[in-house]
Amino acid sequence: MRCGIIGYPLGHSVSPAMHVAAFTAFGIDGSYELWETPADALAARVEALRDPAVGGANVTIPHKQAVLPLLDVLDPLAGAIGAVNTIVNRDGRLTGYNTDAPGFLRSLAEEGGFEPRGARVLVLGAGGAARGIVHALATAGAECITIANRTLAKGDSLAVAVETATGVPVDACCEPGDLGDYACIVNTTSLGMLGAQQAQLPCALDSAATGTLVADIVYNPSQTAWMAEAERRGLPVVGGLGMLVHQGALAFELWTGQAPPPGVMFAAAAEALGQGKP
Numbered sequence: 001m002r003c004g005i006i007g008y009p010l011g012h013s014v015s016p017a018m019h020v021a022a023f024t025a026f027g028i029d030g031s032y033e034l035w036e037t038p039a040d041a042l043a044a045r046v047e048a049l050r051d052p053a054v055g056g057a058n059v060t061i062p063h064k065q066a067v068l069p070l071l072d073v074l075d076p077l078a079g080a081i082g083a084v085n086t087i088v089n090r091d092g093r094l095t096g097y098n099t100d101a102p103g104f105l106r107s108l109a110e111e112g113g114f115e116p117r118g119a120r121v122l123v124l125g126a127g128g129a130a131r132g133i134v135h136a137l138a139t140a141g142a143e144c145i146t147i148a149n150r151t152l153a154k155g156d157s158l159a160v161a162v163e164t165a166t167g168v169p170v171d172a173c174c175e176p177g178d179l180g181d182y183a184c185i186v187n188t189t190s191l192g193m194l195g196a197q198q199a200q201l202p203c204a205l206d207s208a209a210t211g212t213l214v215a216d217i218v219y220n221p222s223q224t225a226w227m228a229e230a231e232r233r234g235l236p237v238v239g240g241l242g243m244l245v246h247q248g249a250l251a252f253e254l255w256t257g258q259a260p261p262p263g264v265m266f267a268a269a270a271e272a273l274g275q276g277k278p
């Protein structure tokens with residue numbers, strides 16, 4: 001079975017290492033390729049997925065939204081979020097899924113012991129990643145969600161979209177203010193990523209209540225400056241590697257019908273990151 005990832009650029013991807021490890025664990029004759037695809041080649045790249053030898057693909061930046069009209073069927077969650085990160089080829093028909101959102105929830109549950117039902121949650125950022133995360137938290141029963149984003153208009157429009165779709169109260173602001181009310185704070189901004197923004201914190205944690213879960217979806221470095229600050233304050237912390245691995249595991253299951261053994265994809269992703277691939 002041939003699978004791969006569609007995006008541009010792809011130099012940083014650890015997905016091949018994760019999926020090859022899962023294929024190997026099951027003894028499946030599978031490959032996972034880097035399909036680096038500029039925008040003007042996207043339609044042809046997606047069309048090529050109908051080949052019977054192809055199981056499907058992951059989709060990443062910048063194509064998660066552009067790919068929607070090129071597919072035959074859209075899973076309802078992917079449709080509601082408006083973004084696809086996984087495509088499955090079934091007899092030449094292409095179905096789009098979003099495994100980022102359930103992957104994030106699984107990471108909160110498994111690595112953080114956190115269930116959103118009834119919780120007040122703060123989400124920092126309002127970009128592509130925030131879209132799936134705010135939607136996932138709302139559909140998982142969060143009591144209310146606040147989005148804090150530098151550009152208020154983007155936060156506002158995401159808040160209205162999710163509140164309309166789910167009925168969960170979502171509001172937006174530029175600065176989060178007092179954090180004492182939140183059971184969980186999630187960073188979806190690029191602050192803390194390896195590179196120029198690595199030392200920047202997405203928000204101060206002075207006012208966070210004891211036990212507030214601090215979740216960062218940045219996975220490189222594996223411990224961001226913000227996560228280190230949370231740990232210094234004794235707050236529970238979840239890093240971004242879990243979401244990366246769980247979205248990959250859910251995609252693998254959609255392609256093969258088999259759930260990868262726990263730990264196999266984690267170890268492969270951590271090793272690939274340690275080797276400085278991203």
Ligand code: ATR
Binds near residue numbers: 188190
């Ligand atoms: P992704 O798909 O990873 O979410 P994105 O759509 O480019 O990437 O979104 C990046 C997020 O990080 C946005 O919320 C962005 O804020 P703006 O909407 O105001 O652009 C946020 N972000 C990036 N750099 C930032 C900075 N220096 N300070 C605050 N927020 C920042």
